[in-house]
Amino acid sequence: MAESAPGYLATVAAAYDGVAEVYAELFADLLDRQPLERALLSAFADLVRPLPGPVADLGCGPGHVTAHLHGLGLDVFGVDLSPEMVALARSTHPGLRFDVGTMTALNLPDRTLGGALCRYSLIHTPPADLPAALAEVHRVLAPGGHLLLGFLATDEPGAEVHAYDHRVTGAFRWPPGRLAELATQAGLVEVAQLIRTPTDGERGRQAQLLARRPLGT
Structure with missing residues (x-):
């Protein structure tokens, strides 16, 4: 199970440092096998493209999705806890910006x-x-800015959040409704949810939550 903050951040960073090259090879073409996710990323790009300010891929890993968003016409940069992941992303996508950082304390106005x-x-x-x-x-989101959040959903609707044996380090599955509630409590407005059954090799239901910061807030 993951540790409490701030200790878990160092644990996660070290875990992904240790598997960075293998991870990059395994997931380089992942979006090619995920048509629903590609469609939602395209919709996300359409929503944020007219807005002022760039897009941040938070937890960008080796940068393959950052590059995909760039290909959709977005001004995008990546942030990741793992220095090894960021080094790989910079090497693979030298024209894009990648920073080492944490989502709990973003170095952004x-x-x-x-x-x-x-x-x-x-x-x-x-x-x-x-x-x-x-x-x-x-x-850090501008008014009208959108968040697209991907996660593993609990197997049964309404089930409680629970830890599971992630292949890299401790992780949690979430009930989609509960995660949407937390986003609302943070000041975001739910726009859409996408939940699909797992395909071969996936370890549970795949969920996407699209939310936005309301105008005037």
């Missing part, structure tokens, strides 16, 4: 992002610390 992507990057956050992480994302 208030209201500066048109969008934020957290694609399976908050799953390692202990449940008690997740509201603060969502509040930090809300802080």
Whole structure:
């Protein structure tokens, strides 16, 4: 099970440092096998493209999704806890910006992002610390800015959040409704949810939550 903050951040960073090259090879073409996720990323890009401010891929790993968003016409940069992941991303995508950093304390001014992507990057956050992480994302989103959050859903609707044996380090599955509630409490408004059954090799239901910071807030 993941540790409490701030200890879990160092644990997660070290775990992904140790598997960075293998991870990059395994997931380089992942989006090619995920048509629903590609469609939602395209919709996300359409929503945030007209907004002022760049898009941050938070927990970008080796940068393959950051590059995909760039290909959709977004001004995008990546942030990741793992220095090894960031080094790989910079090497593979030298024309894009990648920074070492944490979603719990982003080195960004208030209201500066048109969008934020957290694609399976908050799953390692202990449940008690997740509201603060969502509040930090809300802080940096501009009014009207969108958050797209990917995570593993609990197997049964209404089930409680629970830890599971992630292949890299401790992680949590969430009831989609509960995660949407936390986003709302952080000041975001739910726009859409996508939940699908797992395909071969996936370890549970895959969920996406799209939310936005309301105008005038």
